[in-house]
Amino acid sequence: MCTYLQWLSCWRKAFPAQSWRQKCPIARAGCLGPVAGRPAAMSGKSLLLKVILLGDGGVGKSSLMNRYVTNKFDSQAFHTIGVEFLNRDLEVDGRFVTLQIWDTAGQERFKSLRTPFYRGADCCLLTFSVDDRQSFENLSNWQKEFVYYADVKDPERFPFVVLGNKIDKLERQVSTEEAQAWCMENGNYPYLETSAKDDTNVAVAFEEAVRQVLAVEEQLEHCMLGHTIDLHSSSKSGSSCC
Ligand SMILES: Nc1nc2c(ncn2[C@@H]2O[C@H](COP(=O)(O)OP(=O)(O)OP(=O)(O)O)[C@@H](O)[C@H]2O)c(=O)[nH]1
Numbered sequence: 346m347c348t349y350l351q352w353l354s355c356w357r358k359a360f361p362a363q364s365w366r367q368k369c370p371i372a373r374a375g376c377l378g379p380v381a382g383r384p385a386a387m388s389g390k391s392l393l394l395k396v397i398l399l400g401d402g403g404v405g406k407s408s409l410m411n412r413y414v415t416n417k418f419d420s421q422a423f424h425t426i427g428v429e430f431l432n433r434d435l436e437v438d439g440r441f442v443t444l445q446i447w448d449t450a451g452q453e454r455f456k457s458l459r460t461p462f463y464r465g466a467d468c469c470l471l472t473f474s475v476d477d478r479q480s481f482e483n484l485s486n487w488q489k490e491f492v493y494y495a496d497v498k499d500p501e502r503f504p505f506v507v508l509g510n511k512i513d514k515l516e517r518q519v520s521t522e523e524a525q526a527w528c529m530e531n532g533n534y535p536y537l538e539t540s541a542k543d544d545t546n547v548a549v550a551f552e553e554a555v556r557q558v559l560a561v562e563e564q565l566e567h568c569m570l571g572h573t574i575d576l577h578s579s580s581k582s583g584s585s586c587c
Pocket residue numbers: 400401402403404405406407408409419420421422423424425426449450451452510511512513514539540541542543
């Protein structure tokens with residue numbers, strides 16, 4: 346004899362692809378959509394930013410997204426198949442933003458299901474788990490995969506943020522210093538240590554993603570303004586920032 350929940354759990358483990366939602370990444374994404382209960386006026390005015398979570402399977406991408414949007418943590422989460430997204434409205438430094446968080450499947454076998462969704466991302470959260478050295482060593486591969494499939498024209502300026510998740514775990518395989526050094530060497534990316542389980546730095550991480558995007562946007566506006574001025578002046582010397 347087993348309970349209904351036990352039976353359901355066994356069934357889902359045995360037939361993970363039986364659900365049509367799991368077979369179709371677009372349907373999965375479309376089924377989720379904005380979180381109910383958010384003030385509509387705020388969504389109307391806010392800037393829509395797409396951020397994407399990348400990293401090895403099991404590092405905690407879905408857990409980070411779910412902790413941030415629904416404030417829930419599942420200690421026995423299923424692997425993601427394809428992609429899912431959730432929205433959350435927030436205010437960062439006086440700007441209203443609707444953050445569209447895209448959670449991708451980290452397992453290699455789902456590569457073809459996740460890569461079509463990289464295009465149009467405003468920020469990429471490269472995620473590893475501090476208790477899994479291999480997931481840290483794979484960060485460069487994730488970065489390259491993103492740049493290639495998102496067709497990023499200027500990778501050096503693209504806002505990446507690196508997250509070292511599961512800091513609640515005692516047995517670490519990657520130190521803070523080592524992760525910081527990697528971030529410095531690979532583009533001076535912000536580095537945050539998080540725990541989706543304990544809700545450590547989760548909101549801070551997503552807010553940092555927004556700040557990075559806004560900073561790049563501000564820089565671009567500045568450059569465009571510089572070029573506008575150039576068009577009206579007789580001098581050929583333009584802005585040096587673009
Ligand atoms: N201790 C601890 N466990 C975590 C944390 N975040 C996630 N987990 C657990 O790690 C496992 C994998 O988490 P997921 O969020 O499914 O990982 P994922 O990166 O989405 O994995 P894929 O969907 O396969 O790419 C689950 O059992 C989670 O409960 C954390 O901060 N601390």
